[in-house]
Amino acid sequence: xxxxxxxxxxxxxxxxxxxxxxxxxxLTVWAIIVLFPFYWMxxxxxxxxxxxxxxxxxxxxxxxxxxxxxxxxxxxxPLAKYFLNTVIFTVATTALxxxxxxxxxxAFSRLNFRGRDAVFxxxxxxxxxxxxxxxxxxxxxxxxxxLRNTFTGLIxxxxxxxxxxxxxxxxxxxxxxxxYYAAKVDGTKDLKYLFKVMLPICRPTVxxxxxxxxxxxxxxxxxxxxxxxxxxxxxxxxxIQEIRENGFGRENIPxxxxxxxxxxxxxxxxxxxxxxKIMEGVARGGTKG
Amino acid sequence: MENRNLKGWLYLLPAILFLGVFMVYPxxxxxxxxxxxxxxxxxxxxxGTGLYNYSYILxxxxxxxxxxxxxILVIVTxxxxxxxxxxxxxxxxxxKALRELYQTIFFLPYVTNTxxxxxxxxxxxxxxxxTDGLVNLILGLFGMSPIDFIDGPYWAKMFVLCFYTVWVVxxxxxxxxxxxxxxxxxxxxxxxxxxxxxxxxxxxxxxxxMISPMLFYLIITGFIGAFKAYSDAVxxxxxxxxxxxxxxxxxYVYDMLYGNSGGYPSYASAAAIVLFAIxxxxxxxxxxxxxxYVHY
Amino acid sequence: xKVVLQHITKIFPAKGRNAKDTVxxxxxxxxxxxxxxxxxxxxxxxxxxxxxxxxxxLLKPTEGRIFFGDDDVTDLPPENRGVGLVFQNYALYPHxxxxxxxxxxxxxxxxxxxxxxxxxxxxxxxxxxxxxxxxLMERKPAELSGGxxxxxxxxxxxxxxxxxxxLDEPLSNLDxxxxxxxxxxxxxxxxETGITTVFVTHDQDEAMSISDRIIVMKTGIVQQIxxxxxxxxxxxxxxxxxxxxxxxxxxxxARVAGEKLYIGSDAVLNVKGAxxxxxxxxxxxxGFILDENxxxxxxxxxxxxxxRDISVVSTNENSVNPTIRSIISAESRVDTSSxxxxxxxxxxxxxxxxxxxxxxxxxxxx
Numbered sequence: 017x018x019x020x021x022x023x024x025x026x027x028x029x030x031x032x033x034x035x036x037x038x039x040x041x042x043l044t045v046w047a048i049i050v051l052f053p054f055y056w057m058x059x060x061x062x063x064x065x066x067x068x069x070x071x072x073x074x075x076x077x078x079x080x081x082x083x084x085x086x087x088x089x090x091x092x093x094p095l096a097k098y099f100l101n102t103v104i105f106t107v108a109t110t111a112l113x114x115x116x117x118x119x120x121x122x123a124f125s126r127l128n129f130r131g132r133d134a135v136f137x138x139x140x141x142x143x144x145x146x147x148x149x150x151x152x153x154x155x156x157x158x159x160x161x162x163l164r165n166t167f168t169g170l171i172x173x174x175x176x177x178x179x180x181x182x183x184x185x186x187x188x189x190x191x192x193x194x195x196y197y198a199a200k201v202d203g204t205k206d207l208k209y210l211f212k213v214m215l216p217i218c219r220p221t222v223x224x225x226x227x228x229x230x231x232x233x234x235x236x237x238x239x240x241x242x243x244x245x246x247x248x249x250x251x252x253x254x255x256i257q258e259i260r261e262n263g264f265g266r267e268n269i270p271x272x273x274x275x276x277x278x279x280x281x282x283x284x285x286x287x288x289x290x291x292x293k294i295m296e297g298v299a300r301g302g303t304k305g
Numbered sequence: 306m307e308n309r310n311l312k313g314w315l316y317l318l319p320a321i322l323f324l325g326v327f328m329v330y331p332x333x334x335x336x337x338x339x340x341x342x343x344x345x346x347x348x349x350x351x352x353g354t355g356l357y358n359y360s361y362i363l364x365x366x367x368x369x370x371x372x373x374x375x376x377i378l379v380i381v382t383x384x385x386x387x388x389x390x391x392x393x394x395x396x397x398x399x400x401k402a403l404r405e406l407y408q409t410i411f412f413l414p415y416v417t418n419t420x421x422x423x424x425x426x427x428x429x430x431x432x433x434x435x436t437d438g439l440v441n442l443i444l445g446l447f448g449m450s451p452i453d454f455i456d457g458p459y460w461a462k463m464f465v466l467c468f469y470t471v472w473v474v475x476x477x478x479x480x481x482x483x484x485x486x487x488x489x490x491x492x493x494x495x496x497x498x499x500x501x502x503x504x505x506x507x508x509x510x511x512x513x514x515m516i517s518p519m520l521f522y523l524i525i526t527g528f529i530g531a532f533k534a535y536s537d538a539v540x541x542x543x544x545x546x547x548x549x550x551x552x553x554x555x556x557y558v559y560d561m562l563y564g565n566s567g568g569y570p571s572y573a574s575a576a577a578i579v580l581f582a583i584x585x586x587x588x589x590x591x592x593x594x595x596x597x598y599v600h601y
Numbered sequence: 602x603k604v605v606l607q608h609i610t611k612i613f614p615a616k617g618r619n620a621k622d623t624v625x626x627x628x629x630x631x632x633x634x635x636x637x638x639x640x641x642x643x644x645x646x647x648x649x650x651x652x653x654x655x656x657x658x659l660l661k662p663t664e665g666r667i668f669f670g671d672d673d674v675t676d677l678p679p680e681n682r683g684v685g686l687v688f689q690n691y692a693l694y695p696h697x698x699x700x701x702x703x704x705x706x707x708x709x710x711x712x713x714x715x716x717x718x719x720x721x722x723x724x725x726x727x728x729x730x731x732x733x734x735x736x737l738m739e740r741k742p743a744e745l746s747g748g749x750x751x752x753x754x755x756x757x758x759x760x761x762x763x764x765x766x767x768l769d770e771p772l773s774n775l776d777x778x779x780x781x782x783x784x785x786x787x788x789x790x791x792x793e794t795g796i797t798t799v800f801v802t803h804d805q806d807e808a809m810s811i812s813d814r815i816i817v818m819k820t821g822i823v824q825q826i827x828x829x830x831x832x833x834x835x836x837x838x839x840x841x842x843x844x845x846x847x848x849x850x851x852x853x854x855a856r857v858a859g860e861k862l863y864i865g866s867d868a869v870l871n872v873k874g875a876x877x878x879x880x881x882x883x884x885x886x887x888g889f890i891l892d893e894n895x896x897x898x899x900x901x902x903x904x905x906x907x908x909r910d911i912s913v914v915s916t917n918e919n920s921v922n923p924t925i926r927s928i929i930s931a932e933s934r935v936d937t938s939s940x941x942x943x944x945x946x947x948x949x950x951x952x953x954x955x956x957x958x959x960x961x962x963x964x965x966x967x
Contacts, residue, residue, distance in 0.1 A: 035504075039396040046393055047410045049472070053425040054413070056439070060428070074439050120320035129313030135321070142328055146584065148533060148555055148577050152338065152570050153331030155562055176323040206312070235418045237536045242563050253420040253536075260424060261543060269428055276421040287416040291409055298415065298477065299484045492692035495659055500706035500761065501680025510705070514696040 057280070061085050061273040068270050085274035094247060095275055098255030105170055105240075105251055106233035112175040113229055114222070120181050122210050125188035126196065136185075143178045155242050165246040173239065180225045183300075187221040188214055224297030227290065234283055252279040338574035358575035362557075367547050368576060371557040374538075377463060378470060378553065379531040386471045387524055390478035395508070397479070398486040408483065415476035423469060423540020430454035430465050430541075455541065462542065462551055470537050474530065478523050485519035486512065521595040525588060532584050535559070554580045602670050602764040602797050604633040604656060609665035611651055611821075625651040627821040629665070633799065633814075638791045640808035641801045643818035644844070649801045650769060652818070656799060657767050658682045669764055680709070682765075685758030685796075689770040691750045693742040699753050700725055700738040706761045728756045732790060748779045755790065766791070768800035772807055784811050805845050809833065817841050834949070839959040842883045842952050848912075848928070852921040855882035855953075857962075862953070865919045869897040870946050872953065873965035880962060881921075881954045888950025889913070889927035891935065895945035899925055904935050911935065915942050 060068065062081035089095050123129075124136050154173045163169030191214060199209045215222060237253035244250055250258060259275055287294055342357045362368045397407060414422070431438045432453040441451035452458070454465045489512060497507045513520075535555040538546055546552035547560065554576060561573035611626040625648045633639050641649040654660040656667065658679035666675045674682045693702050703725040707716050716724070729735040732752040742750055751771065758766055771787060772780045788811040791798045802808050808815045809829040817824040817832065817840075825837040836842035842850050855864045858877050862870040889897075891913070899915035902924060906912075913927045913935060927944065935942065948966040955962055 036400065039399055043393065043396050043400070043407050046389075047407060050410055050413055053422055053429065053472075056429060057422070057425045060425075069435055072436050073442060074436060116319040116323060119316040123313050123316035127309070127313040127316065129310040132313060135317065139320075139324070142324060145328060145332055146529075146533065146581055148558055149335050149581055150328055150331035152558070152562060152573050152577060153334040154327055156334075156570060157326070157331070172323075173327045176320055176327070178324065178328075181320065231416055235420075237420055237539070238559065242559065253418060256418070256421050256424065257539065257544060272424060273428075276424055279421045280417050283416040283418070284413070287413070288409075294416070295408070295412055295480060299480050490690075490692070492688050492690060493694060496686065496688060496692040496757075497705075498659065499657060499679045499684060499686045501678075501709045502705075503709065506709065510708075511694060514694075517696075 054280075057273050057276050060270055061277045063270050065268060065270050085270040086278070088268075088271045089274040089278060092271065093255070093259050093275070094250075095255065095259075095278060097248065098250050098252045099278070101249060102234060102251045104167060106230055108167065109171050109174055109233050110226055110229045112171065113177065113180070114226065116176050117181045117184060117225075118210070118215070118222075121184035121188055122206075122214065124181070124185045126210075126214075127206070139178050139181065143182065151239065151242070154239075158243050164243050165249045167249070169243045170240055170249065170251075174233075174236070177229075180229070183225060184218065184221055187218045191217055220293075220296075221300075223293060224300060227286075227294050227297050230286070231283060255279075335574045335577060338571050339578050341571055358571045359579070362572055362576050362579065365572075367552060367560075368554075368557050370547070370550060371552040371554050374463070374466075374551060375532060375534065375553045378467060378534055379528060381467045382470045382474070383524065383527045383531050385467070386474050386478060387520070387527060389471065390475055390482050390523070391520070393475075394479050394482035394486055395512075397483050408480075411479050412476045414473055415480075419473060419536050420540045423537060426465065426469050426472075427455055427541050432457070456549075459550055462549065465541055466538055466551060469541060470531070470534060473537060474527065478527070481519055481523055482516065485516040489515045517599045521591070521599050525591045525595070528587050528591060529584055532580065532587070554583075603635045603668075604765055604797060604799070605668040606631055606652075606656075607666045607668070609652075609655060609662045609667065611648075611655060611660060612663045624821050626655060626662070629655075629823055631816065631823060631826055633797060635670075635797055636795045637797060637813040638788065638811060639797075639799045640812035640815040641799060641818060642803070642805060642808040642815050642844070643824075644803055646820075647818040648821035649803075649818050651821070653767050653769055653799060653801045656765065657684050657686050659686075683761070683763050685761065685763035685766045687751075687754045687758045687766075687768040687771055689773060691742075691754040691774075693750055693753055693757070695742055698739050698741055699729075699734065699745070702742070702753055703728060703756045703760050706757060710761075724760060725756070728760045731759070731793065732756045732786075746779075747775050748783055751775065751783060752786070755787070759790075759794065759796070763796065766794075766796045766798040768798065770801055770803070772802070772804070780807070787811060806847065809845070817844060819844075835961075836952060837961055839881055839883070839954040842954070846885060848886050848926045849922075850883045850885055850952075851925045851927070853882045853884070853917070853919045854921065855880050855919065857953070860964075862951070864897060864917065867897050870948060870951055871966070875953060875962055875964040878962075879956045881956060881959070883952045883954070884927075884946055885950040886912075886926050886928040888947045889929060889944040890947060891929050891933045892943055892945040895943040897944040897946060899942050899944065901935075901937070901940060901942040904937055906931065913942060 059076075059078065062083070062085065063071075063078050064080065064082050064084070067078070067080070124132065158164060158169045158173070161169075163172075195213060196209065199213060204212075235253060236251065237257075240249075240251045240254050241257075244254065247255075247258060256272075256275060256279055259272060339358055340354045340356070342355055393411065397404060397411075400407075429438060430440045432441055432451050432455075437445070437451040438454075440454065445451065452461050454461045456462075493511055493515070494507065497511055502510075533555050534553045538551050538553055538556060542549040542551045546556045552560070558573045558576045558580070561569045561576060606629045609626055609629040610624070613623040613625055615622050627648070629652060641652055643649045651660065655662050658674070658677060658681075662675065666673055668674065669682065679686075694705065697705065700722065704721040707721045707724060710716055726735060726738070729738060732755050734749060734752045734756060737745060737749060737753075742753065745753065751774075755768075755771075758768075768787070772783055775783055784807055787798075787800070800812075812829060814827065815829050815832055816826045819840050825832055825841045827835075832841060833845050836845065839852075843852070853864050855862055855869075856877075856879050857863070857872055857875045860871060860873050860875060861868045862872045862875075862880075862882060864882060899917045902914040902916055904911055904913055909931055910928045911931050911933065913929060915925045915927070916923070917925055953962040953964060954960060
């Protein structure tokens with residue numbers, strides 16, 4: 017009987033080796049599927065235009081990498097302009113958002129005033145409203161205000177997020193009341209308390225919100241497409257779409273890929289630097305966009 | 306006391322202002338639009354109220370095409386991406402070596418620009434005069450004749466769209482499920498091991514129920530997200546989605562609003578409200594089902 | 602089922618570059634007789650949980666063999682050893698009812714042992730009766746009190762009729778009152794089933810009160826094994842003497858000269874056969890006798906009346922602890938106006954330990 021058990025033991029050990037091998041194979045296959053487009057994009061971006069077009073069967077490597085495509089990406093189309101626009105848009109939107117949501121979260125979590133809970137409930141119910149429902153009127157509003165093709169028009173509709181107010185308010189509420197009363201006894205003003213005590217304590221959440229918003233801004237496509245038709249105000253997403261449809265001509269794929277690399281690089285670099293923080297933040301924030 | 310009230314509202318003022326102008330007012334307005342017949346955005350006039358806008362879009366072949374595309378996309382990608390994410394996260398949680406590396410790689414698509422990487426997918430799947438494209442090269446190894454996935458038959462385009470959508474949504478799902486799996490206490494597994502529970506039974510009877518809240522959360526948000534698909538399709542097939550037969554409901558809304566066929570906010574509003582009604586219904590069904598199956 | 606550990610060593614390899622390997626179990630070598638209730642006792646980090654997990658099979662020893670009866674189980678995985686394990690936090694599956702928790706292990710049986718649903722339920726009811734939770738079968742763990750959860754965990758561990766039952770700190774999550782009740786309960790269940798049971802605890806009261814035998818451990822090494830009273834009455838070394846007993850034992854720097862034990866200049870006890878040397882002397886609180894002519898003079902600190910007994914708090918410059926606690930019968934009278942108090946000592950409550958090795962030094966009392 018004991019021998020049987022030992023034999024089954026051996027079989028189990030073999031099974032577990034097989035299992036972990038299969039696991040690694042599956043994970044590696046998916047990793048390749050994830051990484052391959054990135055590889056292909058970089059590879060294509062350094063292939064010469066002529067040699068790319070002569071490859072009926074695409075090659076998996078190139079022996080004569082060139083940066084020429086990058087220079088044409090910046091010269092043939094206003095890529096630098098798109099890039100700069102996106103930076104301005106991202107920084108301004110994120111900064112304005114923080115200015116709007118931090119006092120709101122502070123009021124909800126720390127100040128007592130009539131109607132607070134009613135307003136908070138109203139805010140929460142707004143979280144369920146899909147963006148697609150309100151974008152139509154916003155488009156009309158911005159058009160009527162003559163704000164098309166301006167940064168103001170691009171930025172204004174996306175400076176508030178009920179979800180982030182909620183996230184921050186929950187975090188603020190975890191700070192013990194005693195701290196606030198202690199500060200009050202010492203004669204600390206509310207604003208000073210907010211900036212010197214609450215924000216430092218809640219720094220991880222603020223960073224999370226900032227990073228999520230930056231990602232969202234950098235990749236935003238729909239709203240910019242609606243309110244801009246002047247390439248001077250295109251963001252990178254619209255820019256790449258413009259490049260694809262009217263840019264280098266459909267055939268200059270290497271130059272297009274160079275533009276794609278340039279557009280994708282900032283967030284990927286940001287991600288590789290703040291990998292842990294971003295992944296924690298997304299897991300905690302729990303939504304995309 | 307007065308002073309205190311005032312201060313509270315003062316702190317809230319910016320948020321209320323922005324939400325009022327860009328959320329609450331548009332929300333009311335969109336319903337108004339959707340019932341106003343023949344609204345003209347230039348003159349801001351209309352000539353009647355009623356259900357005409359709804360009737361129009363429901364008879365518009367482009368809308369029906371978009372509806373069909375969206376439903377196929379939802380039905381294919383939500384279960385598929387959830388299952389793949391579950392498998393990959395389970396695999397991730399069962400290994401030790403290289404785990405962080407894999408996690409980092411798998412998360413990468415989350416931080417990429419959908420439009421930009423969509424172009425890479427386009428050239429990978431594309432078949433044109435100069436090249437059959439890489440995917441066709443691989444298919445050729447299996448003896449299949451080349452297909453143009455970007456400009457070819459409907460099913461091929463749908464396949465690429467679904468594939469790209471899964472590629473885009475997986476990082477988030479993998480991340481959430483991996484952290485859900487990690488939060489299941491080791492003690493439960495030890496307890497099950499002592500009792501000689503086989504891996505599959507552990508997975509079905511312990512792991513799955515324990516992560517079921519997160520799983521259902523992902524399914525619900527997955528449905529909502531998939532119904533709103535749009536930019537993935539633009540990335541692959543360009544902005545003229547109607548011509549490519551690859552439009553989605555959200556795409557239809559935007560096309561009605563803007564661009565070559567645009568200038569009809571009433572139709573756009575009606576379509577957006579139909580979408581909202583669908584999403585709301587599906588979410589309610591999801592919640593009812595999850596009440597039944599989610600433990601805790 | 603007798604459990605035998607032969608020269609068991611468990612080394613956890615170092616994680617960091619400069620970290621050292623951890624020897625969590627160092628040459629454990631003992632036998633647990635069939636049908637006994639054994640306590641593995643020691644402070645946290647002493648390796649007692651490691652020892653338990655080695656027996657359960659969740660850990661594999663680095664060296665040595667483990668036997669259940671005559672079967673060598675060293676290389677068997679937990680499920681083939683026939684052990685039941687009750688976890689410190691119970692590890693009840695939160696999504697399953699009490700009934701489903703208890704029958705969960707039965708669902709793993711295959712082949713000849715496979716049971717039908719009604720058989721499982723009958724079996725679960727039988728066990729639930731034994732641990733007195735048969736009223737709660739349809740509840741979820743979250744709806745149970747700590748004590749009830751504990752019983753469910755025990756029932757789940759017992760339902761497969763394990764050869765050995767293992768409990769990891771079974772009482773640590775219960776409040777004081779429940780703890781007393783539950784330890785009696787564990788004793789009763791163990792008696793009724795006759796299953797060899799090993800439990801881990803850091804609470805010497807718990808170990809002393811219910812176990813047939815205790816194994817005292819420190820830094821992965823077994824210090825002493827014996828019946829609770831034996832270990833209490835005859836600690837093998839200073840650590841064991843210190844660890845067992847409430848209030849704790851009193852420790853003094855002392856010296857043996859001419860077969861007499863000196864604490865300071867007081868010759869407090871005759872110690873026949875002990876060689877002249879510096880020693881550590883320990884005296885149980887109940888080892889003091891109030892005696893006007895007693896040889897041991899201490900400064901009187903105070904007197905606490907605790908009903909049946911009186912606790913005399915005093916000080917002595919040779920005491921290792923700041924105060925000396927002695928417990929004497931309430932019928933004795935303590936002259937609280939006197940600055941000093943004099944004791945004579947009960948020889949069987951005094952233990953001497955070598956200053957170097959901390960091992961016990963034996964002496965005759967006559």
